[in-house]
Amino acid sequence: MPELAEVEYYRKQWDAGLRRPVDAVQLHAKKRIFRGTDTRALVRDLTGSRLVQSIARGKQMVFRFSGGSWLGIHLGMTGALRTEAAGFRPLKHDHLVLQQPKRALIFRDPRQFGRVRFYHGRGTPDWWSEAAPEIGSPDFNARYVSEFLKRHRRAPIKAVLLLQSGFPGVGNWMADEILWRARIAPSTPSGDLTAAQRTAFRRATRFVSREALRIIGNDNADPPASWLIHYRWKSGGVCPRDGTPLARATIGGRTTAWCVSCQPARGA
DNA sequence: CAACCTGTTCGCCA
């Protein structure tokens, strides 16, 4: 279920194993999550190394190990990280298990839209090179957002919000939450936003990102009842602001929920 | 049983 804040939550699960050695690595090299990855090197180089650092950037995570090993993990649609007691026997969808003296670190992903990458050597792997500014960073400023919207001016704002090259970590529920809060119809072409709407849009993006990280990122708690997320999938779901029945349509290839009253289409 | 799903990537087309 991972978007920005859930990714942060899962990253912290493996921090229980920081500074501890990896005694053994269990995986099935043929699984789709290892596509394009040298699993023999992964097993060889991680065995005997220690977990020294974890970093999340948008929906991407990397776990660094002593000796210059980098384990990249993307959770896809159904991935999750957790720990179990030492000696844990992997279940059906536990595709990668790092056995440590006191616990096992586990990556589970039934649908396997996720991905495991591996790099061993000097410097930073190319798949972990700097990309878009993070939403909470100073570089995520009005100019940056405006230029990105302009570049994708013909696409609906909902679709543009899902582009990881511009809004790292935003997924389907966050995108709907942001547009609902900014009072912008999801089908609005990005280039049609007024200056005031762009300001509201950037503000809502930062707010939802920061609050989700604070609330969900630490212990997977529920956002406040006032958030759209609690109503968007219910049949008969209504806007938590004014009670209008939520509209639903596929926009940007994803099911989108919005309030036609709070988020009127332009000209309506 | 059919439809649906908190994500990315590819090929096609403009």
Place this chain on the structure above:
DNA sequence: ATGGCGAACAGGTT
């Protein structure tokens, strides 16, 4: 070359 869109990927849930 770049942007936009629909399909594909797999398995669980409703």
